[in-house]
Amino acid sequence: MKKALKLRPAQAVLHILLILFLLVNIFPVVWMISCSFKSPTELFDGTIHIIPRRITMENFHTVFTEYAIFDWIKNSLATTVGITVLTIIVSFLAAFGLCYYRTKLNSFLFYLLYLTMVIPFQVTMIPNYVVISRMSLMNTWTGVILPNVCNAAVFFFLYQSVRGVHPAYYEAAKIEGANSFWVMTRVTFGICKGALAARSILTFIESWNIYFWPMLVLTKPETRTITVGLKQFLDFEMGNRWGPFLATATIATMPVVLVYLFLQRRIIGAFTSVGIKG
Incomplete structure (x- = not known):
């Protein structure tokens, strides 16, 4: 039982590190998907927000019609x-x-x-x-x-x-x-x-x-x-x-x-x- 208790802080640190590693790796993907639904104005307004203020399909329409x-x-x-x-x-x-x-x-x-x-x-x-x-x-x-x-x-x-x-x-x-x-x-x-x-x-x-x-x-x-x-x-x-x-x-x-x-x-x-x- 004492051995198990001693391992808990180490396990907590390990889990925190794994969560941080996951966030670092997944953030670029989430940001990419989020920005693909933003208008050009919102994309370059200088602020950082994951959820678009106004979801638009303009970028996808451009891709499917012009390329x-x-x-x-x-x-x-x-x-x-x-x-x-x-x-x-x-x-x-x-x-x-x-x-x-x-x-x-x-x-x-x-x-x-x-x-x-x-x-x-x-x-x-x-x-x-x-x-x-x-x-x-x-x-x-x-x-x-x-x-x-x-x-x-x-x-x-x-x-x-x-x-x-x-x-x-x-x-x-x-x-x-x-x-x-x-x-x-x-x-x-x-x-x-x-x-x-x-x-x-x-x-x-x-x-x-x-x-x-x-x-x-x-x-x-x-x-x-x-x-x-x-x-x-x-x-x-x-x-x-x-x-x-x-x-x-x-x-x-x-x-x-x-x-x-x-x-x-x-x-x-x-x-x-x-x-x-x-």
């Missing part, structure tokens, strides 16, 4: 879904292959994949750009998707989950005469679907926020993603178009926020669960 916001959203969804689906498929196949097939090359391949994590994006950026350009994939969804498919971080996450599948499941499947494809789709996939779902959600969020590579590949206004579209305000109209800029930023943020809010339990559950189940 190709629907094209930006469509391009973002297409590239994000493409990257997410292909990344999960490729990473899961690689993880299953290294765990299911035991060869002398396994360790070499594992560390080779590990080395790709320490290579910065700047090193591969120019070769990727040259390849995409020569394949005539500039200003296309494919040009954005392909260089982002092979993700070592996703592979290692799924590798840990697949490695946790007990060998007894594989042995039982082999006794029944199942081939490797059946084992992968019926056994491994079924056991690891929680981790696959969680990693898919995280990959979706990461892919939605990609900025630099789409900025290099998507040069035409109608092919831009919404993150690249935001740069249009910074380049030409930052001085007097803060309202539409913040309205577009709010629109760009909403899918990620909604995905996380509704699926956060699945994400946390996958990170805290153990590999074998049984």
Whole structure:
């Protein structure tokens, strides 16, 4: 009991620090959403207030009528879904292959994949750009998707989950005469679907926020993603178009926020669960 009482002040301080950390991180988002509903006059009146004095949809009307916001959203969804689906498929196949097939090359391949994590994006950026350009994939969804498919971080996450599948499941499947494809789709996939779902959600969020590579590949206004579209305000109209800029930023943020809010339990559950189940 005395030990518990001694911990209470420390716990209180910890909770206060966590609350402060939360407020510091969430304030810019709240401020962005608030300002997107303010008129230009209120936005630059020099006062700080979270709730707008008069809520207006003028900024959103400007964005939807004067900019190709629907094209930006469509391009973002297409590239994000493409990257997410292909990344999960490729990473899961690689993880299953290294765990299911035991060869002398396994360790070499594992560390080779590990080395790709320490290579910065700047090193591969120019070769990727040259390849995409020569394949005539500039200003296309494919040009954005392909260089982002092979993700070592996703592979290692799924590798840990697949490695946790007990060998007894594989042995039982082999006794029944199942081939490797059946084992992968019926056994491994079924056991690891929680981790696959969680990693898919995280990959979706990461892919939605990609900025630099789409900025290099998507040069035409109608092919831009919404993150690249935001740069249009910074380049030409930052001085007097803060309202539409913040309205577009709010629109760009909403899918990620909604995905996380509704699926956060699945994400946390996958990170805290153990590999074998049984």
